[in-house]
Amino acid sequence: MKIESVELRNFRNYKALELKADSNLNVFVGANAQGKTNLLEALTFLAAGKSFRTRSETEMVQWGESFCTVAGKVIHQHGDSKLKISYNAQTKHKSYIVNGKEQSKSALVRKFAAVLFTPEDLELVKGAPFLRRRFIDEEICKVSPQYEYSLARYQQVVRQRNQLLRTYRQKIIDSDELAGWNEQLAKLSAAIIKKRLAAIHRLGLLARLVHRKLTGREESFELSYRTPLTIGEEAGEEEIFSAVMAGLAQNKENEARQGQTLVGPHRDDLALRINGREARHFASQGQQRTLVLALKMAELEFFKGERGEFPVLLFDDVFSELDERRRRLLVEAIDGRVQTFITGTEVEKMGRLRVSGTVFSVADGEVKKFEEGI
Ligand SMILES: Nc1ncnc2c1ncn2[C@@H]1O[C@H](COP(=O)(O)OP(=O)(O)OP(=O)(O)O)[C@@H](O)[C@H]1O
Numbered sequence: 001m002k003i004e005s006v007e008l009r010n011f012r013n014y015k016a017l018e019l020k021a022d023s024n025l026n027v028f029v030g031a032n033a034q035g036k037t038n039l040l041e042a043l044t045f046l047a048a049g050k051s052f053r054t055r056s057e058t059e060m061v062q063w064g065e066s067f068c069t070v071a072g073k074v075i076h077q078h079g080d081s082k083l084k085i086s087y088n089a090q091t092k093h094k095s096y097i098v099n100g101k102e103q104s105k106s107a108l109v110r111k112f113a114a115v116l117f118t119p120e121d122l123e124l125v126k127g128a129p130f131l132r133r134r135f136i137d138e139e140i141c142k143v144s145p146q147y148e149y150s151l152a153r154y155q156q157v158v159r160q161r162n163q164l165l166r167t168y169r170q171k172i173i174d175s176d177e178l179a180g181w182n183e184q185l186a187k188l189s190a191a192i193i194k195k196r197l198a199a200i201h202r203l204g205l206l207a208r209l210v211h212r213k214l215t216g217r218e219e220s221f222e223l224s225y226r227t228p229l230t231i232g233e234e235a236g237e238e239e240i241f242s243a244v245m246a247g248l249a250q251n252k253e254n255e256a257r258q259g260q261t262l263v264g265p266h267r268d269d270l271a272l273r274i275n276g277r278e279a280r281h282f283a284s285q286g287q288q289r290t291l292v293l294a295l296k297m298a299e300l301e302f303f304k305g306e307r308g309e310f311p312v313l314l315f316d317d318v319f320s321e322l323d324e325r326r327r328r329l330l331v332e333a334i335d336g337r338v339q340t341f342i343t344g345t346e347v348e349k350m351g352r353l354r355v356s357g358t359v360f361s362v363a364d365g366e367v368k369k370f371e372e373g374i
């Protein structure tokens, strides 16, 4: 899919922007604090119905204004869609408009997708487990609305179950009420973990291929699911359900003591290994960068495999940090196939990419064409 045009109103430092995007490569160059990341944020807002930078949506509304809007015309395999998302800071209401009609968030989100790579993603290797869970969950949500629903329901069940554990504080509970929650928790866990295992398997294979190319076949990358539950890599829902029930039984005392649900997908993690060793313990800066890049490239292919077309690719401030070789491999892989938006502060650092594209300059919430052809 490609986004043909983008319009912003009152979005952060953009009063009103109309941008015709290049169907291949779009490079945005500008000094700090001019609106480069804001623009990518606007695109992810349209793609995901939320910001990747903030949970407080009011922050996206231009200071002194009451609403913000991001609109775009998206060309995909089966036709075009006009999409529009607005947020009203006074009513806190978000509206999702597809081809002129108000729709649900999921209807809008299904029409446009983006894979984003930001400097924060480098934390994926060494950062806290929740970052890796979020990574895999967001990936699956992009291709499965059912998963997003299970996940939301699961979080609700964990909250309510925790509340119950806290009410009985310090006591082991053998009530029917808890048994009911356990069953629900295990059922949802099974659905979530099964999807995660499948996605990790697929993403792992794809990332491994890219990673081999990026490292000149010297390193071998492995992605797997890390869980204390005793389940096989190809476990079905029943096997996972039983494993979660067994885990809950085993953790009864601990849960009573801590007043917290200690078993389930909210406690699991992903394991990233290079040549058999845990990347989070020893990967160098360069190795982390390569790993994350491989994962991002795998995301593109994963989405394509599930949905039949590529999402758009957004690179915030990281492209210029890749060395010449990695940039070349990346460009070879995406050129002509994946519409890409790259931001950076110096056009020279982008290197001579020799692909068709457009360079824009970004200054104080205004975007202008800089030169054609890179
Ligand atoms: N709600 C808002 N209303 C108006 N301006 C805003 C709002 N939120 C942020 N800004 C402005 O946007 C600027 C940041 O823009 P952005 O993050 O896109 O910069 P950038 O071009 O990516 O810079 P860098 O190169 O440092 O990453 C802030 O400095 C602020 O002035």
Ligand SMILES: [Mg+2]
Binding pocket: 036, 037, 038, 316, 317
């Ligand atoms: Mg920025």
